[in-house]
Amino acid sequence: MSAGLSVDGLRVRFRGEAADLFTIDTLTLAPGASLGIRGPSGAGKTTLFNCLAGIETPQAGRVAWQGEDIAALPEGARDRWRRRAVGLVFQDFHLVDGLDALANVLLPAHFGRWRPAADERERAATLLRRVGITSPRREVALMSRGERQRVAIARALLHRPPALLADEPTASLDPEHRAEVATLLTEAARETGASLVVFSHDLELLARLDRGAELRDGRLTEA
Numbered sequence: 001m002s003a004g005l006s007v008d009g010l011r012v013r014f015r016g017e018a019a020d021l022f023t024i025d026t027l028t029l030a031p032g033a034s035l036g037i038r039g040p041s042g043a044g045k046t047t048l049f050n051c052l053a054g055i056e057t058p059q060a061g062r063v064a065w066q067g068e069d070i071a072a073l074p075e076g077a078r079d080r081w082r083r084r085a086v087g088l089v090f091q092d093f094h095l096v097d098g099l100d101a102l103a104n105v106l107l108p109a110h111f112g113r114w115r116p117a118a119d120e121r122e123r124a125a126t127l128l129r130r131v132g133i134t135s136p137r138r139e140v141a142l143m144s145r146g147e148r149q150r151v152a153i154a155r156a157l158l159h160r161p162p163a164l165l166a167d168e169p170t171a172s173l174d175p176e177h178r179a180e181v182a183t184l185l186t187e188a189a190r191e192t193g194a195s196l197v198v199f200s201h202d203l204e205l206l207a208r209l210d211r212g213a214e215l216r217d218g219r220l221t222e223a
């Protein structure tokens, strides 16, 4: 079983379109390694993010994490895989405003179970401290955008996922918070051994990643 990410012959075309949005012949990423993907608006970055996260099913190809081809899994199995094996970070955080920071970090622990286990609560509290959130019972709606993104990163790490995917994670932050979030994401991947893929226009964030690639005109080119 190969660890990390391995993509082969990935092809995406939306219904009614005459041409493929993109094709990716091959892409691999080792555990603990990071890759930044940039590209012009409309190139398909969010669509590729969705394919790597098992949210979108490609027309053809293999998207394997830890040797498991998630593109071939039926929807229910893919949802279970996503909850277990991937941490997702978004531009607009995807937090639940009526809840405090701790409850937001524990959200993934509620799937299939009524309440989180004691060790999950402990890990959530530890992760919040790790990302610099000192008031875990504070409602996220009252937090700054930078703090909210740090809570979202802690949530992404709850189940120690081997894959971390971030879609424009710094786009709605001011420069100081952008740098903070960039440091946290790259350190978290290194510490946990997760493979990190970041889709972004933020050149400072992209410069901190091990590798860079551009999605343009239907092709992913590494540079």
Ligand SMILES: Nc1ncnc2c1ncn2[C@@H]1O[C@H](COP(=O)(O)OP(=O)(O)OP(=O)(O)O)[C@@H](O)[C@H]1O
Binding pocket: 014, 015, 021, 039, 040, 041, 042, 043, 044, 045, 046, 047, 048
């Ligand atoms: N479900 C869909 N059905 C049809 N077309 C779609 C669908 N989702 C996305 N598209 C189209 O695919 C193209 C790529 O969209 P995508 O959101 O992946 O681009 P992007 O590179 O993330 O763009 P941006 O940087 O502006 O967010 C766009 O032209 C978009 O309109």
